[in-house]
Amino acid sequence: AIRITQSPSSLSASTGDRVTITCRASQGISSYLAWYQQKPGKAPKLLIYAASTLQSGVPSRFSGSGSGTDFTLTISCLQSEDFATYYCQQYYSYPPTFGQGTKVEIK
Amino acid sequence: QLQLQESGPGLVKPSETLSLTCTVSGGSISSSSYYWGWIRQPPGKGLEWIGSIYYSGSTYYNPSLKSRVTISVDTSKNQFSLKLSSVTAADTAVYYCARHPLDTARETPKYFDYWGQGTLVTVSS
Numbered sequence: 143a144i145r146i147t148q149s150p151s152s153l154s155a156s157t158g159d160r161v162t163i164t165c166r167a168s169q170g171i172s173s174y175l176a177w178y179q180q181k182p183g184k185a186p187k188l189l190i191y192a193a194s195t196l197q198s199g200v201p202s203r204f205s206g207s208g209s210g211t212d213f214t215l216t217i218s219c220l221q222s223e224d225f226a227t228y229y230c231q232q233y234y235s236y237p238p239t240f241g242q243g244t245k246v247e248i249k
Numbered sequence: 250q251l252q253l254q255e256s257g258p259g260l261v262k263p264s265e266t267l268s269l270t271c272t273v274s275g276g277s278i279s280s281s282s283y284y285w286g287w288i289r290q291p292p293g294k295g296l297e298w299i300g301s302i303y304y305s306g307s308t309y310y311n312p313s314l315k316s317r318v319t320i321s322v323d324t325s326k327n328q329f330s331l332k333l334s335s336v337t338a339a340d341t342a343v344y345y346c347a348r349h350p351l352d353t354a355r356e357t358p359k360y361f362d363y364w365g366q367g368t369l370v371t372v373s374s
Contacts (some may be wrong), residue, residue: 143312176360186296187275187347197362229296233352233359237311240296 144232148218148241154249161217163228163244168212171234177206177215178229186229190215220246243244250306251276253346253365261340261372267333271346271365278327279304284349287320287331289342290367297342301349301358302329309358336372341365 145168155161165175173193178186186198190206194212203218217224225248230241257269271285278285288302300310303322310318319332333340347361 174359178361185347185367186361187364188362189361191360191362229295231360233349233357236309236357237313238298238358240298242295 143237144171144235144239146232146239146241148230148244150244151170151242152245152247154247155220157222159220161224161246163215163230163246165213165215165230165241166244167206167211167213167234169230173209173233174232175206175208175213176231176233177204178231179224179226180229181226189228208223217246226239238249251348251363253348254361255344255346255365255368257368257370259369259371261336261370262374263337263372264335267331267340267370267372269331269344269346269368269370271329271331272294273327273329273348278322278329279324282351284309284321284351285329286347286349286358286361288345288347288361288364289340290345291339291342299333299344300333303351338372341370341372343369351356 147166175193179191180186194206195248205216207214227243227245252274255271258337261267284301287299300320302308322329345367346365348363349358349361352359
């Protein structure tokens with residue numbers, strides 16, 4: 143199975159900050175990567191797929207980039223509702239696998 | 250608006266079989282454009298894909314769980330189901346059902362775009 147290493151595991155930031163989260167795949171996955179946001183007690187919510195395509199209804203302050211093995215999720219101007227845990231997921235090959243998550247906390 | 254809802258026992262004894270059903274509303278499970286999957290999340294931990302099914306009954310399973318997992322579909326009820334046998338405390342988790350679009354070029358499922366709210370299943374005697 144393809145391993146996904148996500149970093150950092152947690153970060154502290156303030157409202158208005160620019161935040162970057164990275165995922166590295168153990169082998170090339172082209173652009174078959176998705177990003178999710180999960181708030182406590184809730185199901186994950188799809189933010190981005192195909193590495194950089196914003197899901198309908200997701201604010202434009204979220205963006206994704208990368209291909210091959212290295213990927214980035216950027217939140218350009220952190221809002222209060224963005225404090226959550228973020229996961230990446232590869233769907234290049236089966237089984238689909240997730241990163242271990244990045245918790246974005248209030249500084 | 251598509252909705253998915255998990256249902257089933259919240260407590261299962263060790264060595265028994267965990268059974269959950271996902272009911273889909275606001276859309277047809279028989280759509281040729283989607284697979285339907287199960288994902289779980291142990292308390293305080295990350296996400297693990299369990300398996301997925303197409304309306305025709307075609308399935309993909311996680312190799313790490315394959316020997317214990319059966320996923321089935323009932324198109325007449327717009328439902329799909331999960332059975333996980335020989336459970337242990339390590340199977341305690343929130344179980345989610347979700348939809349994933351089909352990659353028509355590669356004929357494989359992709360990311361998960363709609364999720365149920367999740368249901369906590371505890372394995373304990």
